[in-house]
Amino acid sequence: MADKTFRCRVVTPTHALFDESVSYASVPAWDGLMGIMHGSSPLVARLGLGEFRVDFPASENGGSRSFFVDGGFAKMSSEGLTLLAETAIPIESLSESDAQAELAEAEARTVDLASPTAADDSDKITHARNRARLKVRLAKKSRQHGI
Structure with missing residues (x-):
């Protein structure tokens, strides 16, 4: 079976928070929630206020991780998904x-x-x-x- 993951990064002005392979990402865009999967079309979107969630592949024991996100931009390309967030906090840190x-x-x-x-x-x-x-x-x- 082909690898259905993509690289996902979360970066703030002060540091990089996350850089892993994921199977799905739920992105709080300015105008609504977007679902991103392997092979999604390239895009750039403005981030809004919301929960950014990533799901890990079942082959890596699955599970998910969430972040509080407020503002910035999301970019999906052939290299993966990058969130350039004004504010991003892992929810376990809240x-x-x-x-x-x-x-x-x-x-x-x-x-x-x-x-x-x-x-x-x-x-x-x-x-x-x-x-x-x-x-x-x-x-x-x-x-x-x-x-």
């Missing part, structure tokens, strides 16, 4: 208590409606809240699966 504190802080923020930047401020607060909620969810998922 602390539920830190994520809850981040969520409480984000939910406490308010917008001065008289400010000329009120719309931008509101968008930033909404993003901070969504980011913190995702961290809480992924930290719980990691804890439940014993990661």
